[in-house]
Amino acid sequence: MEKTIIKDQLNRPLRDLRISVIDRCNFRCTYCMPAEKFGPDFAFLPKSELLTYEEIERLAKIFVSLGVEKIRLTGGEPLLRKDLPTLVKKLSEIEGLKDIGLTTNGVLLPKFAKELKEAGLLRVNVSLDTLNSELFGKINGRGVGVDVIxxxxxxxxxxxxGVKINMVVxxxxxxxxxxxxxxxxxxxxLQLRFIEYMDVGSTNxxxxxxxxxxxxxxELLKEHYLLEPVDPAYFGEVAKRYRYEGTNVDVGFIPSVSESFCSSCTRSRLSANGQIFTCLFNGEGHDIKEFMRKDVTDEEIADRIxxxxxxxxxxYSDERTEESVKTRKKIEMSYIGG
Known part of the structure; x- marks a missing residue:
């Protein structure tokens, strides 16, 4: 299939794909899976509703043919999906894909990091919101301490x-x-990304x-460190990056609430159950799984995408209001990933 670059109505190209491989996590974090909403009786997706690895590989190849250069695997906690390195291997062999990463809470990295690297994974984003074990246990809802991460x-x-730390503040x-x-x-x-607390989902x-x-x-960091701005590495980079003067270590900010970056968003999301979401704050996805399972061709799937x-x-972030926050239906983070 000839590689093309598709753009949306605002002339934003599709470059980045987030794939949620599972809708569950081993944490019940305050931010995206609060324990009062995601208790032991919460009904997660049955296996039959999840995209298979073969289906994910097929869709990924088609997305790459349409301009995607970066894929990040998310969840839930993606390392809970059985044999994840097998999927990483499949994706890493896709011609034209330049970067493949994974977002994780880090608990299972001691078991899987070496195998993931050998399979072709390039980097991980580890979620870590504090170095205080007591507070961290409160945030993750399971009492898990920081040492494990x-x-x-x-x-x-x-x-x-490569390792990047994500801290939601x-x-x-x-x-x-x-x-x-x-x-x-x-x-x-370590690269650090401070993430503004966002109105994702409807449960937090x-x-x-x-x-x-x-x-x-x-402004707080400037009281302690000299920071120099860093130019964006590519069009659509969401982090505003700075470097600690005299080092090669950078720190970044993802300001989706206070400084919207909708105008340069190049990211699509594929949920664990095969829904395409064109915005993190959408409540309605586009079902590609059932369409694909009707024995259609790759060209027909590409046309649909x-x-x-x-x-x-x-x-959404450009248009966010107090009313839209209350009334707009949004997909939960456990289904769509970060």
């Missing part, structure tokens, strides 16, 4: 994987951990008052 980070580094919960996290990552040579009780903005975090992306005009 630090072991996972080390295992990824030892395996030769919520006012009154872990904003006191901003400087300690920056200090730790700087000393360890989001309020604007809970948001610590990029500007607030940046092209139609979905070409008709895209999502600008």
């Amino acid at each position: 630090l072991e996972g980070i080390k295992a990824a580094q030892d395996a030769g994987l 919520k006012k009154g919960l872990n904003d006191s951990e901003i400087v300690p996290m920056a200090r730790f990552c700087k000393e360890q040579g 009780g989001w309020k604007m008052d809970d948001v610590v903005t990029k500007k607030e975090i940046y 092209t139609s979905i992306w070409s008709g895209r005009k999502d600008r």
Whole structure:
């Protein structure tokens, strides 16, 4: 299939695909799977509703033919999906794919990091919202301490994987951990991304008052470090990056609440049950799984994806209001990934 580059109504190309491989996690985090909503009786997707690895591979090849250059595997916790390195191997062999990563809480990295690297994985994004074990146990809802995650980070580094730390900051919960996290990552040579607390899904009780903005975090860091801006590495890079002066270590901010980047968004998402979402804040996806299972050709699937992306005009963060936060239906993070 000849490689093309498709664009949406606002002239945004499709370059980046997030694939959620499973809808469950071994944590019940405050941010995306709060325990009061995702208790032991919560009905997760049956296996038959999940895309198979063969289906994911097929769709990934088609997405790459349409311009996608980067794929990140997400969840839930993607390492809970059986034989995940097998899928990584399949994806890493797709001609034209330049980058493949994985977002994880890090718990299972000591077991899988080496195998993932050998399968072709290039990097991992590890979610870590504090270095305080007591607070971290409260956030993850399982009482799991930080040491387990630090072991996972080390295992990824030892395996030769690139490592990036994602810290979601919520006012009154872990904003006191901003400087300690920056200090730790700087000393360890780890890239750190501060993520503004977002109104994803409908279960995390989001309020604007809970948001610590990029500007607030940046001003706090400036009290401790000299920071110099870094140019975007590519069109559509969502992180605003800075480098600690005199080092090659950078720190970034993902300000989707305070500084929208809708105008340069190049990202599509494929949920665990085969729905294409053109925006993280969408409540309605486009079912590609059932369409694909009707014995259609790759060209027909490509046409369907092209139609979905070409008709895209999502600008949720640009248009966010107090009313839209309350009334707009949004997909849960456990289904769509980050």
